[in-house]
Amino acid sequence: MAEHPASLPVAPEPDRRQALDPAVVQKAAQWMARLWADDACEADHAACRRWRAAHPDNERAWRRLQVFDDKLQNLPQHAAPVLMEPAAKGGPSRRRALQVLAVAALTAGALPVLRDSQAWLGISSDYSTGVGEIREIALADGTRLLLNTASAIDLRFDENLREVVLRSGEILVTTSPDPATPPRPFVVRSPHGTIRALGTRFTVRLDGDASRVAVYEGAVRIQPGHASALQLDAGQRSAFSSRHAQPASRAFESEAAWTQGLLVAENMRIEDFLRELGRYRPGLLRCSPEVAKLSVTGVFPLADTDRALANLELALPVQASYRSRYWVTVNPR
Incomplete structure (x- = not known):
């Protein structure tokens, strides 16, 4: 079994009956996933040690994850096939990250929090970027996507629809005519509704309780989950929640400077x-x-x-x- 990173002197296991804030467990899981990554450095280990020492609950969450991780490591492989098998996307480091996040889900009832954490999104989505990373993806239909920092997407392409599900962050979409006959609509889905491309280049960003859309070429049709649709043309932007879409305003190319x-x-x-x-x-x-x-x-x-x-x-x-x-x-x- 691999040695735990950033080990400190062994202390008595804290009382398991005492509840932990799920956000603290989430942070501990993120630290573990980071330290098990191939590119983890001494600065990462030092920062983790400082975080653990900053509050007793931080150390409790860390040790609790270690205990459950030990138990997971000792399970027969057939008892946890999804967690113990190396994933096709990422190999052993991704497997370890999956394990530590699953361990966190078993502690403190943290699964709802972890499901939305960037660490979990990074390993459970089809494509993702880390903090500070910008990544370009070419899709089979000719569409090009640019993922901004800390972003995650899933792809759902079938015979009827081309759909990109934005789970976190921001993307720039440059659509291409669909080679299929008849052509399939191209849609970006966010937690607040859908954005249908009408031959276009546009950005979508998740920002708290709203999705922000800016159109630079062509047009899009925004459909909030529970409100009237809104069309944006080139040079326009809007933000929408599931129940409301703001009126169109001017979009500035400088707002997409992150693509450069x-x-x-x-x-x-x-x-x-x-x-x-x-x-x-x-x-x-x-x-x-x-x-x-x-x-x-x-x-x-x-x-x-x-x-x-x-x-x-x-x-x-x-x-x-x-x-x-x-x-x-x-x-x-």
Whole structure:
């Protein structure tokens, strides 16, 4: 059996009857999945140790996952075939991630939380990206998809429909005429409804309780789950929930600059800038209230967020303070 990463001195097993916050269990599972990845580094192990030491519940969740993982490892292979077999997509590392997330689901009743976690989405979806990763996918019908940071999709293509299910994050879709006869509709499905492409290039982003759509070529038809449909033409955008769609407004190409690895800020408040930049780096990125309302204009690289922060320091009287690689606060200079 593989040695557990970031091991600390053995302590008595905490009382199993005491409930754990499912969000804490989720975070412990994410740390375990990260440390079992092939590219885990010493900085990851150190950050995990700090997280475990930050609160007693963090350590309890970690040890509880270890206990259940030990039990899972000792099961006969036929007793847990889905979890113990290497998956076609990702090999042993994906298998270990599946195991640790399944272990977390067995503890603290955390399955509903884990089902929506990025770690789970990354291993259970057809295609996904990690934090800071942008990935292009060419579909069999000629359509091209670009997945933004921390995104996950499923594909459902059959003889009647071409459907992309957006489970997290953001995608750019450039559709292609369907080679099938008769041509099948192309639809993006989100938790709030569907977006039907009418020969087009458009983005869809999940943002809290809404899906945000911007059209750059052609048109789309938005159908919220429980509201009237709305058509967007090139140069228009909207946001919709399952019960309401906002009126169309102007879409800016700069909002899709992430497809070129860039973040374009135009009089953007620092707090909004950091929230957007933080999507492309792990850990916590925040600012003090004194600088939150300052505005910044410029073009910043997404592939090197440390350089983006350095450029921010050149543009404004602010300073990025690194408590660690994963905890950065922007303060007044």
